[in-house]
Amino acid sequence: MIALTGNLLLSFALLSSIATLIFAKIPAINAHKKYKFACLFGIFQFLFILFSYFLLTYGFVVSDFSLVTVWQNSEIQKPLIYKITGVWGNHEGSMLLWLLILSICLFFIIKYDGKIPKRVQLNTIAIQTSIIFAFLLFILFTSNPFALQLPIPIDGVGLNTLLQDPGLIIHPPLLYIGYVGYSVLFSYSVAIMLENKLTDNWARWIEKWAYISWTALTLGICIGSWWAYYELGWGGWWFWDPVENASLLPWITGTALIHSLLNYKSTGQHRDWTLLLSILTFSFSLIGTFLVRSGILTSVHSFASDPQRGLWILIILSFFIFFSLFIFLRNLQKESEKKDFVFLRRGTFILINNYLLMVSVVVIFFGMMYPLLLEAITGDRITVGPKYFNIVIAPLVILIAILMPIGPNLSWKDNWTQFAVKRLMISFVITIFLIIAMQLVIYENADAFHLLLISLAVWIFIASIVDLLPRNLSEFRIEFSGLKRKNLPITGSRITHMAFGIMLFGIIYASAYSENKDLKMNLGDKIQIDKFELQYDGFGTHIGENYDDLQINFSLIKDDKKIANMTPAKRFFRKSGDITTEASIQKYYFDHMYITVGEVQEQFIYASVSYKPFVRFIWLGGFLMAFGVLFKTLFRSKIFGTTNA
Amino acid sequence: MTNKAKRLYFYTTATLLSAFAVALVLIALDENIIYFYSPSEVNQSEAATLLRVGGLVKDGSLKIDNDLGIKFIIEDNIAEVSVIYNGILPDLFREGQGVIAEGKFIDNFFIANEIVAKHDENYMPKEVYESLKNK
Numbered sequence: 001m002i003a004l005t006g007n008l009l010l011s012f013a014l015l016s017s018i019a020t021l022i023f024a025k026i027p028a029i030n031a032h033k034k035y036k037f038a039c040l041f042g043i044f045q046f047l048f049i050l051f052s053y054f055l056l057t058y059g060f061v062v063s064d065f066s067l068v069t070v071w072q073n074s075e076i077q078k079p080l081i082y083k084i085t086g087v088w089g090n091h092e093g094s095m096l097l098w099l100l101i102l103s104i105c106l107f108f109i110i111k112y113d114g115k116i117p118k119r120v121q122l123n124t125i126a127i128q129t130s131i132i133f134a135f136l137l138f139i140l141f142t143s144n145p146f147a148l149q150l151p152i153p154i155d156g157v158g159l160n161t162l163l164q165d166p167g168l169i170i171h172p173p174l175l176y177i178g179y180v181g182y183s184v185l186f187s188y189s190v191a192i193m194l195e196n197k198l199t200d201n202w203a204r205w206i207e208k209w210a211y212i213s214w215t216a217l218t219l220g221i222c223i224g225s226w227w228a229y230y231e232l233g234w235g236g237w238w239f240w241d242p243v244e245n246a247s248l249l250p251w252i253t254g255t256a257l258i259h260s261l262l263n264y265k266s267t268g269q270h271r272d273w274t275l276l277l278s279i280l281t282f283s284f285s286l287i288g289t290f291l292v293r294s295g296i297l298t299s300v301h302s303f304a305s306d307p308q309r310g311l312w313i314l315i316i317l318s319f320f321i322f323f324s325l326f327i328f329l330r331n332l333q334k335e336s337e338k339k340d341f342v343f344l345r346r347g348t349f350i351l352i353n354n355y356l357l358m359v360s361v362v363v364i365f366f367g368m369m370y371p372l373l374l375e376a377i378t379g380d381r382i383t384v385g386p387k388y389f390n391i392v393i394a395p396l397v398i399l400i401a402i403l404m405p406i407g408p409n410l411s412w413k414d415n416w417t418q419f420a421v422k423r424l425m426i427s428f429v430i431t432i433f434l435i436i437a438m439q440l441v442i443y444e445n446a447d448a449f450h451l452l453l454i455s456l457a458v459w460i461f462i463a464s465i466v467d468l469l470p471r472n473l474s475e476f477r478i479e480f481s482g483l484k485r486k487n488l489p490i491t492g493s494r495i496t497h498m499a500f501g502i503m504l505f506g507i508i509y510a511s512a513y514s515e516n517k518d519l520k521m522n523l524g525d526k527i528q529i530d531k532f533e534l535q536y537d538g539f540g541t542h543i544g545e546n547y548d549d550l551q552i553n554f555s556l557i558k559d560d561k562k563i564a565n566m567t568p569a570k571r572f573f574r575k576s577g578d579i580t581t582e583a584s585i586q587k588y589y590f591d592h593m594y595i596t597v598g599e600v601q602e603q604f605i606y607a608s609v610s611y612k613p614f615v616r617f618i619w620l621g622g623f624l625m626a627f628g629v630l631f632k633t634l635f636r637s638k639i640f641g642t643t644n645a
Numbered sequence: 646m647t648n649k650a651k652r653l654y655f656y657t658t659a660t661l662l663s664a665f666a667v668a669l670v671l672i673a674l675d676e677n678i679i680y681f682y683s684p685s686e687v688n689q690s691e692a693a694t695l696l697r698v699g700g701l702v703k704d705g706s707l708k709i710d711n712d713l714g715i716k717f718i719i720e721d722n723i724a725e726v727s728v729i730y731n732g733i734l735p736d737l738f739r740e741g742q743g744v745i746a747e748g749k750f751i752d753n754f755f756i757a758n759e760i761v762a763k764h765d766e767n768y769m770p771k772e773v774y775e776s777l778k779n780k
Binding site: 363606 | 733
């Protein structure tokens with residue numbers, strides 16, 4: 001029953017999308033009717049897809065094993081929350097979620113009541129619909145979540161045990177909102193290019209989407225990193241794995257896009273570049289999906305892959321990328337180069353920002369694709385080690401970090417002011433002072449390279465705070481009276497910059513000064529790690545909902561006093577017999593003590609123990625970055641239109 | 646300085662930086678690529694370079710040794726490689742299943758510093774699949 005209804009709903013959605021495309025492009029009827037019907041069928045697409053999504057969720061909840069997807073990825077005993085979220089824990093369901101978000105975006109495009117010329121909106125709807133159409137075909141023909149099987153099995157295979165974790169509840173949806181949110185920017189940008197005689201308002205229509213997608217993508221990446229860190233027991237937060245890189249690339253181009261949009265809104269320059277960035281960002285989302293789903297790159301995140309799916313997505317992605325680039329090249333406007341070129345202007349620094357970010361994209365993309373390239377040419381199979389990425393990214397991050405606080409202190413149109421110099425000097429002096437103080441108090445043995453990086457992180461942090469001080473003293477009273485509304489978006493930007501400093505600090509500190517020991521411990525053994533001692537006290541068991549834990553007990557001791565119990569575990573899932581490793585993490589201010597356990601024998605265990613100073617800054621910074629942009633989004637609407645925002 | 650000259654400087658700097666980036670990429674790539682071999686392809690006497698060996702974990706080969714750590718054998722139906730690993734095995738590590746180990750050969754033992762983990766128990770690393778396909 002569910003299978004049939006689900007297939008029908010998806011087919012109706014497909015028909016609606018065809019209807020939308022016809023009404024949007026048909027020349028015969030009058031403009032008003034065209035628009036009305038295209039919108040109507042657009043809403044239908046959204047509703048049919050929404051219902052099919054609910055239906056699949058229902059199938060998971062009631063454990064309808066006549067659906068292959070449910071049978072393969074669920075079981076009767078699975079906790080309810082993982083039945084609901086398990087929908088996106090597999091290829092078919094997650095593609096349906098991807099489609100659902102595409103159609104939600106379409107819904108918002110239809111409902112958006114900004115002063116957009118109807119023709120542009122209609123084009124946007126048509127382009128968004130064509131993306132939906134392509135993915136509907138993809139789902140129906142290669143990844144149908146409503147595929148039927150008979151006879152109906154009694155119980156399901158069960159969800160991959162590594163996925164039975166709170167991380168599954170939020171990580172994929174946020175990541176997808178980020179990826180798919182950029183489809184709106186894509187559709188708008190192509191539509192804008194198709195209609196060349198325009199007002200310059202378009203930056204305002206799309207910037208909200210640039211912010212929302214970026215916020216979601218940032219949160220999605222952060223949570224994914226956190227998940228790998230604590231659940232998968234890898235002990236690290238970033239591995240330069242192809243799938244991680246695939247999410248980082250749209251994030252970087254998305255960051256460049258946000259800055260370029262600000263520049264365009266304030267100076268009217270680099271229109272084409274900004275539009276190209278919107279296209280690129282969604283293209284990278286598609287490329288990321290292609291790489292994950294086709295399994296052509298060896299990654300820790302692989303779904304069971306199927307070359308046919310990869311081929312489909314390759315076709316979809318080539319079509320949209322070439323189509324949009326074609327439109328882009330056809331409508332390229334020659335930039336007027338008449339304006340004075342002044343180096344110390346905010347616009348120039350945004351150009352530099354974009355340049356550095358794009359170089360980062362190129363070097364990461366190259367490192368990611370190089371194994372494919374080499375295999376195609378020489379047949380050698382290789383992996384590009386994480387060190388490659390660290391080496392090529394470090395100089396770029398250093399340049400970005402030096403310049404990041406300077407740009408926001410400059411004006412869009414005036415010359416470099418004395419006050420900006422003063423503020424940067426103040427930030428610089430405070431930074432130097434703090435670094436010296438830190439060296440005296442915390443670590444006295446830092447090497448020059450890491451000290452430089454840490455100083456840069458502090459520099460960003462301090463300068464972003466100092467930058468919130470008023471630009472001249474007469475404003476002082478106003479700006480501090482209740483956070484005057486016109487300054488709130490700027491505050492949001494500075495929070496994000498500041499948070500980047502925090503994250504950078506955490507990344508550098510935790511990479512450079514972590515201590516790790518992989519060792520065998522006998523009962524009662526005590527080891528020294530950083531300023532702590534850790535003692536192995538034996539093991540016990542704990543009964544969970546659908547698993548049993550073998551818990552290994554440790555005492556964390558500081559200055560001869562026990563400060564915490566730590567219990568990493570081996571988790572045995574009753575149904576599948578799978579075993580997972582559960583890390584134990586103990587907070588200590590901003591640091592983590594991190595233990596995972598390998599083999600457990602009668603007399604001894606293998607443990608991996610790490611002390612990671614300031615590691616919490618990484619996620620704190622990441623979440624705060626997302627918050628800053630969210631803040632900016634919320635207080636954005638009333639402010640823009642002035643050139644000095 | 647005229648506008649034109651300023652622009653020229655700006656773009657020249659950008660070009661020089663790009664060239665620097667390209668040079669850096671080539672150097673970093675040269676030093677950080679890790680070759681993948683199946684047990685029958687690998688030259689065990691190769692001097693201590695970092696490489697990856699992938700195949701199936703031989704049934705019954707996994708041993709926890711009191712002194713050496715974890716020992717197991719990777720095979721591809723033709724040849725075998727003895728692996729020693731002193732860390733924590735990934736959760737989805739099983740005898741009879743695909744695995745990739747990263748490390749160096751020392752005295753005919755492959756000393757692994759990393760065993761590559763997978764999310765999905767049915768998933769076979771692409772390299773392993775392709776090298777087994779022909780055997």
